[in-house]
Amino acid sequence: xxxxxxxxxxxxxxxxxxxxxxxxxxxxxxxxxxxxxxxxxxxxxxxxxxxxxxxxxxxxxxxxxxxxxxxxxxxxxxxxxxxxxxxxxxxxxxxxxxxxxxxxxxxxxxxxxxxxxxxxxxxxxxxxxxxxxxxxxxxxxxxxxxxxxxxxxxxxxxxxxxxxxxxxxxxxxxxxxxxxxxxxxxxxxxxxxxxxxxxxxxxxxxxxxxxxxxxxxxxxxxxxxxxxxxxxxxxxxxxxxxxxxxxxxxxxxxxxxxxxxxxxxxxxxxxxxxxxxxxxxxxxxxxxxxxxxxxxxxxxxxxxxxxxxxxxxxxxxxxxxxxxxxx
Amino acid sequence: xxxxxxxxxxxxxxxxxxxxxxxxxxxxxxxxxxxxxxxxxxxxxxxxxxxxxxxxxxxxxxxxxxxxxxxxxxxxxxxxxxxxxxxxxxxxxxxxxxxxxxxxxxxxxxxx
Numbered sequence: 001x002x003x004x005x006x007x008x009x010x011x012x013x014x015x016x017x018x019x020x021x022x023x024x025x026x027x028x029x030x031x032x033x034x035x036x037x038x039x040x041x042x043x044x045x046x047x048x049x050x051x052x053x054x055x056x057x058x059x060x061x062x063x064x065x066x067x068x069x070x071x072x073x074x075x076x077x078x079x080x081x082x083x084x085x086x087x088x089x090x091x092x093x094x095x096x097x098x099x100x101x102x103x104x105x106x107x108x109x110x111x112x113x114x115x116x117x118x119x120x121x122x123x124x125x126x127x128x129x130x131x132x133x134x135x136x137x138x139x140x141x142x143x144x145x146x147x148x149x150x151x152x153x154x155x156x157x158x159x160x161x162x163x164x165x166x167x168x169x170x171x172x173x174x175x176x177x178x179x180x181x182x183x184x185x186x187x188x189x190x191x192x193x194x195x196x197x198x199x200x201x202x203x204x205x206x207x208x209x210x211x212x213x214x215x216x217x218x219x220x221x222x223x224x225x226x227x228x229x230x231x232x233x234x235x236x237x238x239x240x241x242x243x244x245x246x247x248x249x250x251x252x253x254x255x256x257x258x259x260x261x262x263x264x265x266x267x268x269x270x271x272x273x274x275x276x277x278x279x280x281x282x283x284x285x286x287x288x289x290x291x292x293x294x295x296x297x298x299x300x301x302x303x304x305x306x307x308x309x310x311x312x313x314x315x316x317x318x319x320x321x322x323x324x325x326x327x
Numbered sequence: 328x329x330x331x332x333x334x335x336x337x338x339x340x341x342x343x344x345x346x347x348x349x350x351x352x353x354x355x356x357x358x359x360x361x362x363x364x365x366x367x368x369x370x371x372x373x374x375x376x377x378x379x380x381x382x383x384x385x386x387x388x389x390x391x392x393x394x395x396x397x398x399x400x401x402x403x404x405x406x407x408x409x410x411x412x413x414x415x416x417x418x419x420x421x422x423x424x425x426x427x428x429x430x431x432x433x434x435x436x437x438x439x
Contacts (some may be wrong), residue, residue, distance in 0.1 A: 193411070193415075196404065196405070200405070
């Protein structure tokens with residue numbers, strides 16, 4: 001069994017290396033975007049081999065899914081080919097790369113060896129989570145309890161990063177609103193795609209909600225659910241038109257919802273402070289600490305999902321409203 | 328009985344592998360975009376079906392089988408549409424299929 005695992009590991013890592021080399025050598029931006037999607041999918045497979053299902057899910061949804069779509073929308077604005085650069089001498093970059101790499105390798109020398117059982121993380125952090133989280137937090141998926149409860153600050157930071165990215169995109173390019181009404185040609189412009197998209201979108205949204213609210217019990221959570229939800233709308237935008245999608249989910253609503261998501265997360269922390277606990281200490285939210293943890297995790301996961309979904313949709317709208325080069 | 332099911336599932340898996348590999352060979356061997364997509368898309372539906380059928384036979388009447396069948400249905404619905412979208416956008420961006428005889432010639436031949 002372990003030899004099969006080793007074989008799969010070797011194959012996947014080899015493919016990762018080849019993909020990286022192809023990304024570096026390619027000049028076509030379109031191919032590079034596609035290859036980086038493949039790279040994310042391969043690393044998701046590696047995470048599954050390592051039994052890190054939650055991380056694999058996130059990597060597949062965010063890395064291979066939404067970031068590829070956002071990149072494609074971006075190169076719709078910029079063009080498909082890399083610009084020709086002046087050829088420069090390779091000596092100076094080589095020196096920089098060698099020195100940086102040597103420093104990085106030197107930095108890892110102090111770290112405990114990979115899978116070393118006496119490493120500090122296996123001495124007190126991991127056993128504490130594994131032993132105490134069923135009684136302290138009481139939800140079956142330990143990853144969610146670490147992510148949402150023990151490491152609530154970090155996750156809040158991640159949500160704020162997503163929100164800040166959205167604000168950054170908006171302050172740089174913004175959405176160009178088109179005043180024209182959507183044109184519904186008869187027969188429809190892309191019949192097969194539109195019928196299939198109409199069929200798939202309810203299932204995608206249902207799956208997103210499942211991932212959102214099942215995150216306590218299985219792999220999943222707000223980030224993945226938000227991304228999957230926004231993918232449904234992006235599919236609608238791509239197969240129908242941007243005007244249709246903006247009529248369905250107007251950007252001004254999305255902007256407010258994205259901020260409400262962050263507010264829900266922070267507000268949960270403030271409420272737990274008002275009830276006499278620490279910031280983001282959910283045990284005080286209900287009479288029973290375990291119930292409080294449940295409520296807290298559900299609420300902040302909802303906030304995460306809301307912010308991520310709205311931010312992704314808005315960033316996509318902002319990119320696609322700029323360039324109509326893609327057919 | 329178990330032997331028959333095992334044999335059936337192995338036949339399915341082998342067929343699936345054969346189709347998958349033939350699709351990969353087709354992608355590399357054909358010299359033009361449309362025939363390459365043809366090779367990939369025609370094989371991947373049936374290849375997926377055979378491999379999943381083999382796995383369903385292996386796992387028996389369990390929840391895993393149900394999930395596998397759902398996956399097959401999903402892939403059967405989406406992957407032909409994905410190929411269609413790929414070909415469609417290629418055709419609309421102006422990539423012409425390489426034909427042995429051009430369209431005018433074949434039309435003439437049809438008339439005469």
